[in-house]
Amino acid sequence: MRILLTGKNGQVGFELQRALAPLGKIRAVGHAECNLADEQAIRRLIREYRPEIIVNPAAYTAVDRAESEPEAAFAVNGRAPEVFGEEAAKLGALVVHYCTDYVFDGCKSGVYTEEDAPHPLGVYGKSKAAGTEALRRQTKKHLVFRTSWVFGAHGNNFAKTILRLASERDELKVVADQFGAPTSAALLADATAQVLGQYRRCPSRDEFPYGLYNLAAAGETTWCDYAKTVVVAALRDGQVLQLRPENIHPITTAEYPVPAPRPANSRLATDLFRHTFDLHLPPWQDGLGHVLQQLQGRR
Numbered sequence: 001m002r003i004l005l006t007g008k009n010g011q012v013g014f015e016l017q018r019a020l021a022p023l024g025k026i027r028a029v030g031h032a033e034c035n036l037a038d039e040q041a042i043r044r045l046i047r048e049y050r051p052e053i054i055v056n057p058a059a060y061t062a063v064d065r066a067e068s069e070p071e072a073a074f075a076v077n078g079r080a081p082e083v084f085g086e087e088a089a090k091l092g093a094l095v096v097h098y099c100t101d102y103v104f105d106g107c108k109s110g111v112y113t114e115e116d117a118p119h120p121l122g123v124y125g126k127s128k129a130a131g132t133e134a135l136r137r138q139t140k141k142h143l144v145f146r147t148s149w150v151f152g153a154h155g156n157n158f159a160k161t162i163l164r165l166a167s168e169r170d171e172l173k174v175v176a177d178q179f180g181a182p183t184s185a186a187l188l189a190d191a192t193a194q195v196l197g198q199y200r201r202c203p204s205r206d207e208f209p210y211g212l213y214n215l216a217a218a219g220e221t222t223w224c225d226y227a228k229t230v231v232v233a234a235l236r237d238g239q240v241l242q243l244r245p246e247n248i249h250p251i252t253t254a255e256y257p258v259p260a261p262r263p264a265n266s267r268l269a270t271d272l273f274r275h276t277f278d279l280h281l282p283p284w285q286d287g288l289g290h291v292l293q294q295l296q297g298r299r
């Protein structure tokens with residue numbers, strides 16, 4: 001199969017290059033090869049390569065900056081997925097796209113399911129919600145994987161920030177009233193590859209279970225407890241840190257003001273994904289352990 005992969009230099013795109021390699025010929029592009037804010041560049045790329053599958057993890061992910069750059073956020077997160085859907089429909093290609101917990105306001109008391117209507121708080125979430133709906137309107141042959149709190153050994157993320165701060169400071173304050181499941185980029189990539197393997201083997205593509213699925217690691221935590229887990233694991237692995245877990249202090253969201261509001265509840269129900277594709281989603285701590293081992297090996 002010919003696979004077009006965007007965002008090759010991002011956290012998920014980097015892992016997808018590895019995970020998708022056994023499935024076919026991959027053309028991986030980054031911003032330099034195709035600016036997703038340029039609609040015509042997207043169309044030229046697809047028409048030239050004629051992929052059977054388009055995998056689009058690329059996104060405008062600067063959550064706070066999006067508040068002052070809404071046009072840029074909507075161009076990449078809102079319009080580009082729609083263009084992918086338009087061009088894919090002409091080819092009969094499948095589009096795999098990734099969405100975010102930020103499409104919700106976080107006010108629900110329980111976990112969010114695929115049936116819950118989006119109600120984003122900020123520009124980033126609004127742009128991602130718009131892109132998902134636009135893609136779904138353009139083509140039935142789509143898989144949208146909605147995830148949360150992504151981290152990996154490649155790229156910037158919360159876990160790596162905590163490790164850096166832990167080597168510089170002996171005390172830290174971290175938000176403790178937001179809940180979610182840290183999800184490794186490797187898990188997203190491997191789960192995507194497993195689903196696409198099923199797609200490749202499916203005798204009737206018309207009967208494949210296309211649609212929107214929540215895809216996140218099992219379990220839940222807060223940013224504060226997540227930070228403590230990172231520090232405990234790093235110390236156990238022999239890293240030299242100034243910070244000790246008991247010196248990571250919980251604070252409220254109100255005590256840490258940022259330009260873009262965050263959902264207090266980012267917990268996603270993954271039952272539909274697990275049962276539809278018969279796949280196991282391991283605890284978030286497993287993915288964190290693997291990433292910390294990779295980072296330790298680079299030192």
